[in-house]
Amino acid sequence: MTIALRYCHITVNDVDEALTFYRDALGLEVRNDIASGGHRWVTLGGPAQPGLEIVLSDPHAGRSQADGDTLQELLTKGVLPMIVFRTDDLDATFEKVRASGAEVLQEPIDQAWGPRDCAFRDPSGNMVRINQEPAA
Numbered sequence: 322m323t324i325a326l327r328y329c330h331i332t333v334n335d336v337d338e339a340l341t342f343y344r345d346a347l348g349l350e351v352r353n354d355i356a357s358g359g360h361r362w363v364t365l366g367g368p369a370q371p372g373l374e375i376v377l378s379d380p381h382a383g384r385s386q387a388d389g390d391t392l393q394e395l396l397t398k399g400v401l402p403m404i405v406f407r408t409d410d411l412d413a414t415f416e417k418v419r420a421s422g423a424e425v426l427q428e429p430i431d432q433a434w435g436p437r438d439c440a441f442r443d444p445s446g447n448m449v450r451i452n453q454e455p456a457a
Contacts, residue, residue: 328364330376331404332396333445336361339377342443346421347406347414349375375404396445403440403448411453415439418451431455 333339340363343349349365352374360382364374380396381389395401408414411429418441419425426440426448438452 326373328374328376329404330378331443331447332380332392332401333377333443333447334379334396335444336363336377336379338444339363340365342421342423343375343377346418346423347449348417396447399442399446399448401447403450405450405452408451408453411437411439411451414451423449 331339331343340351343365344351349367351363352366353362353364355362360379362382363377365377366374379389380392384392392401415429423444424442426442427438429437429439431437432452435455436452437455438450440448440450443449
């Protein structure tokens with residue numbers, strides 16, 4: 322028996338704005354773009370992990386009004402869980418994302434626990450960390 326992560330959801334205020342960040346700045350490819358009931362779900366992924374997709378959607382997509390409102394409050398506060406990406410060239414990735422105009426939270430540094438990493442906020446305020454494993 323095997324098990325693998327298939328979808329990772331990221332709640333965003335504006336799917337188009339988030340798409341520009343995740344597609345253009347991070348280089349992910351759009352795999353699906355589905356509209357339903359006034360909401361939209363966009364999935365993206367990278368060639369290194371063909372079976373894994375990130376799903377972008379607004380707080381109310383597929384949720385009750387009350388749950389969507391609660392999720393919107395958490396998104397506005399910037400307290401939703403971060404997402405962490407891995408790259409083989411952190412400095413080049415950092416420069417590409419910074420050039421997109423994304424808010425830099427942390428420039429690349431070597432962390433005590435191993436990886437070299439940096440951090441940004443996506444257009445909705447979600448923390449996005451990017452790391453590179455140390456050279457062996």
